[in-house]
Amino acid sequence: MKPERVTAGFIPLIDAAPLIVAHELGFAEEAGIELALVRESSWATLRDRIAVGHLEAAHLLAPIAISGSIGLPPLPVSVIAPLALGTGRNAITVSLALAENLARHGELNGNAGLIGQALKALADERGPGDKVTIAVVHPFSAHAYFLNYWLRGCGIRPNEDVVVEVLPPSLMVDALKSGRIDACCVGEPWNTVAQNEGVGRAVVACDDIWSANPDKILGVRKKWAEDHPDMVLKIVRSVFQAAKWCDQSKNRDRLIDILSQPQYLSLPSDQVRRSLDEDYLHFGQTTVRASFARPGATYPSAQHGLWFYNQMIENGQLTHDKRNIQSIIDMYRPEIYREALADFKDADGEEMSASSTFFDGRAFEPSIV
Amino acid sequence: MSEPTVRILIFDEDALRASVLEEGLTAAGGTEVTIVSDPHGLLAAITSADPDVIFMDLQSPNRDSFESMLAVSRAVARPIAVFVDDGDAARIDAAMDAGVSAYIVDGLKKERIKSILDVTISRFNAFSSLRRELEETKAELEDRKLVDQAKRLLMKRRKLTEDQAYALIRKTAMSKNTKIVEIARSMIAVADLLGDD
Known part of the structure; x- marks a missing residue:
């Protein structure tokens, strides 16, 4: 049978690896899909290309998919989330100058709460004329919500006590170097690259802010998914298989070779190696739990979506409307995930968020607003 | 209006x-x-x-x-x-x-x-x-410079006229099934190695 063609978009980040490997190592082909990959340079363009039908699927920031599904401007777009991606590879990295200043107020090897206290002391000392500037990758991103949740929890008001702005991931390291920003909250490989190039220091793992730390989904255009239910199952299965392959240490060298290529991350292989190295980024007692398929990591949980929704309201991005809740619940599709992965014993649909906690000691309570 | x-x-x-x-x-x-x-x-x-x-x-x-x-x-x-x-x-x-x-x-x-x-x-x-178009023109110009340099090498070393030099490069390219500019590039690289111009 001739494989059917599916075009999927991605942003060059480490957590696009399962999608890339599904294509490169033939997991998609085995499932009967000709998976074509398109690299994009902004989330906005991925969103647009899904909306107009250039792409069937994409590696997407979960909150962008939510805002599109709710119908927020600038572009409503209906996608479903049958698989989660990107768990556990996000961090807050500070410039060396900010690291030095923070160290005067506290221990940089401490936990997220202690570092937040140091930042609060520094922000108070510097006052409104000299605010610390922190960049996130998108206004609708888990990074923005992790950062703001952490700041508020430490008594720092985002946009009042510090400036929070948006920069694309690929420009973060340069912006730290030039002093345009003092810190950023970004996914891998950029924390590693900043540290490797000696322009920044990763001080807080987003895993420490919220242990579940989900941030992306494999978004599939809703209309197409409804018309091609079998294809969606195949995509989910092959990307999940690829995620498991990525986690096996015997495949590490091959994975590094693939990701380093110009059409993917286009980075020197030692940078990619360090970014995948579980021991490279240390945060006090925490090491980034770098894993593509750790239990629950790929499970598309609407509870995550509801947490993001709460943060959107908290950040003034929208006002609550009961219908939005239904849009979010309809977007996450755990039943597709379970059906696609019925053969995998280790994909039991575990809800990683169920037992997760926040840096301030709160347990994750999936609540309807 | x-x-x-x-x-x-x-x-x-x-x-x-x-x-x-x-x-x-x-x-x-x-x-x-x-x-x-x-x-x-x-x-x-x-x-x-x-x-x-x-x-x-x-x-x-x-x-x-x-x-x-x-x-x-x-x-x-x-x-x-x-x-x-x-x-x-x-x-x-x-x-x-x-x-x-x-x-x-x-x-x-x-x-x-x-x-x-x-x-x-x-x-x-x-x-x-x-x-x-601009990029293509630029690339063409670069190629032409290389070929000119290769021709000068031949004219000097083998005492050929410009036309003869070009014909020789062209013939070599055809027999090796490669581009004229590639032959020129190799010639220049070798000449650099030998330190002979």
């Missing part, structure tokens, strides 16, 4: 392309065009120009920052990506193929948007082919 002026803001880090676009949109008439090339000045420019339509390069990694600025800017009341208005799939495809992303502020007449978008698409496309 009975129609009101349409205020257009172009954000393009490629200043040359921006000016090509500006020229086209100004010629179309009834427009007031502001160009921004530096992302740092963008928010201020959006606020002061108060545009009806904003165009930017679809491939720019700064699109996400730009959209976040739109969200905070009170001057531009919630602009929407043009693709929302999907009555015209062919035009949307044409815009994306040309690499244009467009944001329209509510209230602007649909027909006006269409003609402005068409001008933008054709200018973007014209610029792309211009740039392609």
